[in-house]
Structure formats: structure tokens, C-alpha cells
Amino acid sequence: MTRVVGKGIPYIDARKKATGQAMFADDYKFPNMLYVKFLRSPHPHARIVSIDTSRAEAHPGVRAVAIGRDLPLGFGVLPVSPDETAMAVEKVRYAGEIVAAVAGETEEAALEGVRLVEVRYEPIRAFLEPEDSLTECAPEEQIHEHCKNGTNIHKIASLRFNDPEAALEEAPHVRTLKFRFAGVTHAFTEPMATVATWNEDDGLVVISATQVPHYLHRTLSKILGLPLHRIRVIKPALGGGFGGKSDPFPHELITAHLAMKTGRPVKCRFSREEVFLNNHGRHPTDMTISVGCDDDGKIQALNADIVIDGGAFGSFGVVTTYYNGVLLQGPYRIDRFGFRTRRVYTNKPQCGAMRGHGAVNPRYAMEVTLDVLAHDLRIDPCDLRLGNFLPSNTLTVGQLRITSNGVKDCLLAVRERSDWDRRYGKLPFGRGLGVACGFYISGSALPIIWNRYPQTVVHLKLDFDGGVVVYSGASDIGQGSDTVLAQVVAETLGLPLERVHVKAADTRHTPVDLGSYSSRVTFMVGNAALKAAEKMKAEISRAVAREKKVPEDTIMFTNGRVVSEDGGLDLSWDDGVEIALAGRGALATSGWYISPKLGGDFKGAGAGLSPSYSFGAFISEVEVNPATGHVRVVKVWGAHDCGRALNPKAVEGQIEGCIHMGLGQALSEEMRYNAGHLLNSNFTDYRIPTALDTPEMDITIVESNDPEGPFGAKEAGEGPIHPVLPSIGNAVFDAVGVRMYELPITPDKVLAALKARKNAEQEQVS
Amino acid sequence: MKNDSPREEIAERSYVVVTTVEEAVARARELRGDYQYVAGGTDLEVHRRQELVAEHHVIDLTAIKELHAISIDGEELSIGALVTLDEIISDVVVRERVPLLATAARSVATPVIRKSATVGGNLLVKNRCTFYDQSGSWRSSIGSCLRDNGDICQVVGTDAGCYSRNVSDMAAAFIALGATIVVRDQKGEKRYDLTALYSGDGIRNHNLLENDGIILRVQVPIKPVASWYRKLRLRESLDFTSCTVAAAVDERNYIRVCINGVSMAPVLIEGDLAELSLEELHRRARRSCQTVDNDLLPLKYRREMIHIYLEEWWGSIHVDA
């Protein structure tokens, strides 16, 4: 039998990408195309006194200039925080914010035009550290006037169950620890690019490097005042996103605006520096966490107080604010639980969603704290975790519904494969092992914009050529979602993969999908595709049964044939298609996905709800040079429960990607600012681990077969990142006996910690 | 044909590929300073994109065959300025006779960059500073600095001078080995001690090349030395140095330690082993390194690492003691 699900296969667009045939946004060229360049704010916080564009407009190569006043409406990916405008209006809120845009005949002309725009600014006190944004300031200093109590606090999220404070007082062992995390950014390969065309016949067509064509579609309509049906958003081939292309962005709105204004195609492409300034990466975070447990290491309570630095605008920040707390509810049973997260505005490029959204930093804090407790109690850190896991089919304290749960299998797998029991705590000074676990949502159960539609719809079309076309709004951003769709449909119809074609992410031709974020695509779009394929199967079966006089329920689709169980019927797929299409022509079916109703009815109950959760456990081995403080990760054993690996090659790739990305945040990546100016907006100074820094990886895929996932599948793209970082932090402790409470773990911090410990020991001796 | 054509007007911008040193120097004279030589282009091109190159013309040296050779010249190894770092790494003579050079070359940039990056270009890599190696708009947004169009150094806040760091890893190794360079300029060919190339001035980083000088080759004494090399960086590849220490001890126990990446020019400490102590090394390093906070690794740590490396090296040559 042909099986395409469960088989490790290359992506269906791999050849096109490898041979350079795939079209990325920047590959699109149109006759008479203009180029847009941006003037960006040199100040982190300033009032705009005046803008004079006359000299730019007079430049012979310049065709149009736009400023904030031209597109003054507020927007934001979340309807609750429409705090951003396409260009700065009245004031600038970070160094790098777009103040004006110039469309020119060439990129050089546009740049020359940008230099001719004259802006006078009046600087305002800049808020660069989150603690400064927590307190009241003069009204004219506030970054956004909607912040309450004269502060720069954007959002406070807090949930409390069963009096965690009291539980912490009662618990025999409590650790309260402070952590600090630098901001990191996605660092995807392909810089942003957008091409827009406008004419009365087609309306506005925007080809953009986006993870979420749907939100861009809606935002373009709002900001440009165009009806939705006059707008078409196309997502071309994409060179990565990791959350960094999931908001509607100013440059997309401005490019579209200038295309309409000039009646000519307009292209925008970012430099790498602009990509960094656009940011929307992981929030810098300060947090205090208290965890209490009994003598056996059973967790009694958790309480966390978190401040996240959102930068100048909202982005996904309200969700991030909740995720920082609610995603501490697993993978351990914690019945007395509380957190407060405050998201503040600062005058820096905004933060938003990034792989593992909202849960990466608190997971580090939690897993390190558990390690400290295990050490206090002289319990093996693996054993302590095994004694606390949530079971399958349960509710967490905040009523997140857990269905399948393979976390125990994950931990047992890495424990065995790393030879943990023989080696943990026993390696020579400078070598160490660390363990950590994690869990993550498989798609957010609630849409960002409340509406009555399904979260995704998939259409299938079958025509005389015997090919099945899958129409889906899902955005393949390099993670392979087109391949998953093709696999699900091919598997259901018993077809080889080449019979299935995917037409995706073109809002005029494909039904709505909410986008590639929150690890939702395989689960939700996969389910919709499965439904649509089953309907198609049923239609073909019905027609064949009628014509061939066989009972409908004995018909099977396998190996590209339509057969009956008893072998009496054996048709080629093409013959089956001809029967099904006779007298009616092309066949179309549709499937959709709507999350089941989940969660409690308290305020904030919707945060973190997902139809299913992935789980994982990782062990890292490190080598620490005690003379220099350098940490090298030697090997990582990762086990992830993705329900069912529809394409094990892709799942492995995602886990490896998570290890690499987690390694970067753990050891070397960091957005560095000087007085609000980003210091390292390039890949020389923003230090993504190189191939030489990347450890050996040992990957185990655990399949817990989720009852609601398509063929049992859950997510694999984000969940594997969470345990990576704390497993490294914990391994450093095993190696040299110092705890790292601050990321990234750069050698200067390790050396300082080693010295501090030595001094403390000497003091004790004397 | 060529003789018939009227004298070529010098275009506003030009890029010429020359095939001989003479042609390069002649072309340079015509352009009266408004040019840059280019070899691998891996440093120059980055600067051009950051709007740090004011010159309008480029003279491409890569087709000058004679500058591509590695040869043994008596007691010396002669390395042409256009030899790439990749060639240094794979050259058998270099690996066997002066392994320090291969080690240093392997620590530069990335394998892909090293296929273009040349020895000459590396010796002349521009000094670096966090506040300078940025785009034009970035630099103007902070009000520029002394080395650019500004009035003060953004690191120390005064107009006393520029503390940009020399980051040439090859320079550290070559200097530790006592290398000399041969320069050809309008006045002819001359040989200098490599240390003379470095001015110690953060703005005008290099000496010796004022008269359209071209580095032709580097000459390294071939004699047995015990060598040692460390480069401080976060990643195993790609990073510029935050502190490089290259050291060599010859048969007569004469030591040459070169520290780079922490001051405006490579810092050389040399002397007879018998007359030096670790304390003396520390003292000289402290006196010579003008390290300021212009790298992404913290200043305190970088200063500390100079001494940690010195100590480590000192320990390595005293294992028998």
C-alpha cells in the first residue's frame, strides 16, 4: 500500500527551492516598477515638529512621498491594541521607526529622495529599561497616552488559583529565584519584501513575505479604506518566519498605498538592518519565580511575577503577557498556581511573537528552579520531574484540556539515550549534563479576531486530469505545510504524492486560513484537509458503487487504485475519476476546522487554550572552560511528542531547528542597545550559532497519537525549543557548579559566577 | 588601437583590474588618492555598503600573478600579498614550517570568506569599533564620532583620540613570528618590519602606504619556534576577535607575544625568556593596551582575558619547570 503519511519525504517544493525556481517576494518584477525606501527616526522618543518633503518631491527620480498623515489610522495584529500607525504621526517611539517613505524610479533615487526629506524633532525622555516604564511619568513623556495611571504599562495579566502564596508559606521547600533574559530576534534567512500593484480591474494586489496573509488582508482594508473584495494578498515562497512575519507591517501598508497613489507597481525590500529594526522578536524579560515542593519533590505551588519589555508597540503583546504565565501550568501538575505579568512599553523596536511564543523564558526559569530544588533535596532531576508530570486526559489547574501526553516517554527516552543515570553528577569538572521538559499549544483554540467562521477551510478540486488540487489559505513559510496538506490528501485518497497539487495562500483564490503562527497549521488545516478528502472519497465511492454495483462501504482507495475489499472491483484511479465526474465535471469538496469549546469561564480563561498540546524532554551535555568561562554544547538528546509524525524528516528538521535556535538564545544571541540604538543589526554581531557551534543531536520522536489530530498529529515546530535552553543552563551547573540566571550565558557571566563562588567559598573558610 | 584612442577621461567612478604592480601604481598616481586598492574585497565591500568609503575609484589587484605565490626564499618564507587565507591553511610548507600562520588563518571569518580574503587585505583590515562599524544612518543618528564626521569619540566622550581596535588575526601571528613586509610605492620597493605598518592611530590605522604603496609580500623567518595562539570570540567561526594572543619562543628562548583586538595597533611584547616574568608580561600588556568599551564583549572581561591568555601561555611554556 502506498503510504505517504508517516514517511520521511522531502518537501514538495524542495527541488524548486534548491534549483532557484521558487519565486520569493523579491523575485517578482513588473514593468514600470518603482522602489520604496524609508526615512527612519534617529531618536528613540521625540515629537515631530515639522516634516518638509518638498526637496524630495522635486528630485527628478522621485515619484511619490508619503508621511504619517497620509495613513493615520491605528492598527495592530490584535484588535485590542491598535496602537501603531504605518508611519509616525506627531511623534516617534523608537529609533528606526518609519517617518517618511519615498517611491523612486530606482532604489538609488528613492534613497536620494529619503535624504532630502527634512524632519525637525524635539526629543522626549526615552524609556529604555522596563523598570523605568513601570512608574508614573509626566503625561507628555508617556509613550502611549492610553496607558493607565500615568505609567507606560501596556498590559497586566494575572491569574491565581487556590491561593498559591499560602501554599508557598506551607511548603517545606521553597526556592524564589530571579531571572533576566535579553531580547532575541527571529533572524530568518529572507529579509522582508513586498510588491504591490494597483489597477481598477484587479484592485490591489500585494505579494508579500508574510506568515499571515489573512491579517494583512484585513489590515490593508482598514488602513487604505478599500473593501476586502478589492484586495488580494499573495504569499509567495518564504525564507523563514519564526513569528517575525506574522504581524501586518508598516512597510506592507506603505508599499500598497504608494502603488495606489502612483498607479504603478511598487517594490519594497528590506536591508538586514531594517529587518532587525522591525524586530517583533522575543521580549526581554525579568522574572521572579517561587516554586515550593514537599520532601519528595512533589510540586506544591508556583507563583511568578514577570515583567516583559514590549518595545514601542503592542503587536502580539497581550497574548505574550498571558502566555508567560499560563504556559507554566504544564507539563507538571501544579494545583496552587498564580502569576502576574506586566508588559511595558519602552522606546525600542517592538517585540512580538517568536518561536515558542511567550513560554521560552518562563520555561527556563521553571526548569532551572526545579533543578535547584532537586539539588536541594538530593533527588535526581529526572526523578523529580517524573514524579510531577500531568497524566493524559486531564485538566490543568487553569482548565487547559490535556488529551494525549507523551512527556514521560520523552523523558525516559533521553534519560536512557544519554546514559544519564551513569553519568549525571559524575562527569569530570568542566563537563556536565542537564535536563528539562516542556509543553506547548497545538494551535490557539480561539481566533485573534472574534468571528463566526471556522479557523480554516480547505477546498479540493478533482478534474478530468486525475489531479487533486488543494486550495488552502495556509502559509508555507519553509516549515513544510504545503507538503503536509498534500500528504494528508494523498493518504486519504490512496494516491501518490505527485497526483496532489497545492494552491495556497492567495486570498482571492484560497479560502481563509488564520495563518502560520501558534503551531496551528498541521493540526487545524490538516484536519480540514482530511475532512475535505474524506468527502471527496465518499463522492467517488458513491458514483463507483452505483455504476459498478458494489456496496459503497466496501470500496477502498489504495496504491492509486479504487478497489473493493473482496477484490471484485479493481479500477485505476483515472477510471474511478471518470465515473465520478461523468455528467457533472470537476468535483469539489470542502472541509473545515473549528476548535471544540474549551476552557473555564473566568477572565483570561481563553489564554493558552488549545485543542491539544505537544510535550518534550531534552538533555544537553556541555563543556565549560573554567579559565575563560566559555560554554560549548557537545550534544543534545531531544525527545518530542508530536502525536504522530506525518513526515518524520520534517519533524526531525523542526526539532533540530529548535535546538539550534534555543542554543543561540542560550549562549550568544542578544539584541544589544546603546541609548536606544540597536548596536548589532547584522549577522556579524548578532551571533547566531554557526555550524561549528552546533552540537551533535540525537532526536527521538514520540508518538502519542492524539485523538483529535489529523492521523494523530500535534505540533512539532515550536514545542521542542522550550526545554533546550534550560537543559543547557542546568548542564552548566552540573559542569562547574554555578547557576546561570541570566541569558545569554556568555563567558563573562560564567567567569564572574565562578569567581563569585570562589570568593564565597574563601570567605566561608576564613 | 590603444595608442590611437584619445586620452581616456577619468570617469566619475571606475573599477580597473590591473595585471602588474607597475600598472597599479601608475593608475593610483593618476587618481591622486581618490581610489582604494581591492584584493578579496571582504573588508572593503562591507565598508562601502556602510558608506564608509569616500573614494570613487577601485583598483583591483587580484590579477597581478606575482603576488599570489608562496615560496621559500633562503631562510625565509615569502608569502605574496594576494595569497588567500584558504591557501595559507592548505599550504603544506606553511603547515609544516610555520603552523602558527595556518592556525591564525583558520580563525579568521568563515570558510567562504577565506576563499577570497587575502593576506595583504587581512594585514590592512580596518580597525573596528561598535560605534563606527554601522550603517550611515545609524552613525548619523548618534551624532557620528571623531573617526567619522563627529566631534567626539562616542566611547570615551572626548575629542582626545580614537580607540578603534586593530583586529587583524594574521598580523598577530606574523608579528609574533618576526615578519617583515615588502612595500612598493611611487618611490620604489622597500622592506619594513611588519610592526611599522601599524600607526597606533585609531583613525589613520596604517603607515607606510602614503605614496600609493602596495604590499607585495610578507617574509617570515623559517626557524623552529614553539608557537601558541588564542582568539577570544563567542562563536567558533565568523566572529572578529575580541582579543587575539599569538606567541612564539625560538630556540634561543627569545619570546615574541603579540596581543591584538584590544588596542589601536597590535601590541608586541618581546624579550629573553630568562629576563621576563609573568608579572612583567602583565605589566607591559597593561601599559600598552589601550582597551576601551567598543566591542560587544564587556570591557572588564576583555581586559581580564588578556591576562588570562598570557597566564595560560606562560604556563604552557613552563610545563617542565
Ligand SMILES: Cc1cc2nc3c(=O)[nH]c(=O)nc-3n(C[C@H](O)[C@H](O)[C@H](O)COP(=O)(O)OP(=O)(O)OC[C@H]3O[C@@H](n4cnc5c(N)ncnc54)[C@H](O)[C@@H]3O)c2cc1C
Ligand atoms: C563576516 C566577516 C568576518 C570577518 N572576520 C575576520 C576575522 O575574524 N579576522 C580578521 O582579521 N578579519 C576578518 N574579516 C575581515 C576580512 O575578511 C579579512 O581581514 C580579510 O583577510 C581581508 O582581506 P581582503 O583581501 O578581502 O581585503 P580587502 O577588503 O580587499 O582589502 C582590505 C584593505 O586592504 C587594502 N589592500 C588589500 N590588499 C592590499 C595590498 N596588497 N596592498 C595595499 N593595500 C591592500 C584595501 O585597499 C583595503 O583597504 C571578516 C570579514 C567579514 C565580512
Ligand code: SF4
Ligand atoms: S573609538 Fe571613538 S572615535 Fe574611534 S571609532 Fe569608536 S567611537 Fe569613533
